[in-house]
Amino acid sequence: MGFEPPQRLVRALGETYGDAVAAEWLRELPELARDTLEQAGLVAERVMAPGGRSSLVVLVPDAVVKIAPPFARPDLERDALAHWNGWGAARLLGEAGDGGLVLERLHPEVSLRSLPEAKALLEAAGTVRKLWVEPPAGHGFEAVDGRTARQAAAMEGYGADAEAGGLVGAALAAREELVASSPEVLLLHGQFRQGKVLAGDRAPWLAVGPEPLVGERAYDLARLVRDRVEDLVAASAGASAARRRVNKLADALDVDRERLRGWTLFRAVESATRSLTAGRRADAEMLLEFAGWL
Numbered sequence: 163m164g165f166e167p168p169q170r171l172v173r174a175l176g177e178t179y180g181d182a183v184a185a186e187w188l189r190e191l192p193e194l195a196r197d198t199l200e201q202a203g204l205v206a207e208r209v210m211a212p213g214g215r216s217s218l219v220v221l222v223p224d225a226v227v228k229i230a231p232p233f234a235r236p237d238l239e240r241d242a243l244a245h246w247n248g249w250g251a252a253r254l255l256g257e258a259g260d261g262g263l264v265l266e267r268l269h270p271e272v273s274l275r276s277l278p279e280a281k282a283l284l285e286a287a288g289t290v291r292k293l294w295v296e297p298p299a300g301h302g303f304e305a306v307d308g309r310t311a312r313q314a315a316a317m318e319g320y321g322a323d324a325e326a327g328g329l330v331g332a333a334l335a336a337r338e339e340l341v342a343s344s345p346e347v348l349l350l351h352g353q354f355r356q357g358k359v360l361a362g363d364r365a366p367w368l369a370v371g372p373e374p375l376v377g378e379r380a381y382d383l384a385r386l387v388r389d390r391v392e393d394l395v396a397a398s399a400g401a402s403a404a405r406r407r408v409n410k411l412a413d414a415l416d417v418d419r420e421r422l423r424g425w426t427l428f429r430a431v432e433s434a435t436r437s438l439t440a441g442r443r444a445d446a447e448m449l450l451e452f453a454g455w456l
Contacts, residue, residue, distance in 0.1 A: 249295075293351050314337055353385060354369065384429045434449035
């Protein structure tokens with residue numbers, strides 16, 4: 163079978179790592195995928211589409227194989243999944259070739275986004291709390307302050323932007339205050355949201371696709387706050403609904419409301435500036451409107 167990368171993977175790798183770097187790896191991907199599965203003695207059923215944003219996801223009998231470029235650091239996902247050992251997340255079954263991970267097979271067509279919003283948020287909260295554990299000794303995970311420092315540097319170019327500038331300044335100020343007083347250092351998923359939680363057999367819901375780092379729970383929860391942002395923006399009471407969501411999730415998971423609000427602001431504005439850089443102005447405008455409510 164063919165192993166052509168889905169368009170979402172092509173676009174996401176180009177936006178994140180640069181078109182030239184991404185293109186070089188993508189040219190080699192079909193052969194790499196064939197070799198990886200052959201070395202592992204696995205037979206492909208089909209490539210998942212739209213699939214992931216940093217890896218090719220291939221369904222094989224009773225498992226899933228993720229093939230990611232080395233610059234996406236699949237080794238960190240491997241280490242996080244190994245540490246969780248199936249608690250709240252898909253179980254790591256092994257490795258395949260260079261950068262390939264063999265994972266427990268879930269039901270990729272059924273994520274928390276298939277549930278009504280209130281139920282989805284409840285299940286998401288129950289799942290993410292399982293992931294917040296002490297990191298392993300001697301780990302190589304990046305810290306929240308390091309990752310967000312790089313993001314903040316990229317955001318500064320939009321400080322004078324007529325549309326985004328005020329929110330960029332507020333987001334950068336919020337980050338400075340937050341990293342100066344982080345209350346805890348836990349292992350975090352890094353990109354936790356409803357679409358990253360899939361239905362399973364041994365557990366109703368399990369997380370997938372971590373971009374792990376260490377830091378405080380409020381940072382991890384911030385991405386979940388803006389889930390289904392398009393619905394919030396379209397609603398007449400979207401602003402009050404967004405603020406209620408911050409308070410509800412913070413209270414349910416014993417997270418400080420103001421720290422969650424601050425990280426939600428930073429992460430929303432950071433995503434908006436990346437959307438502007440990629441030419442996705444409609445996405446950026448939606449995120450900026452959401453951020454302005456906070």
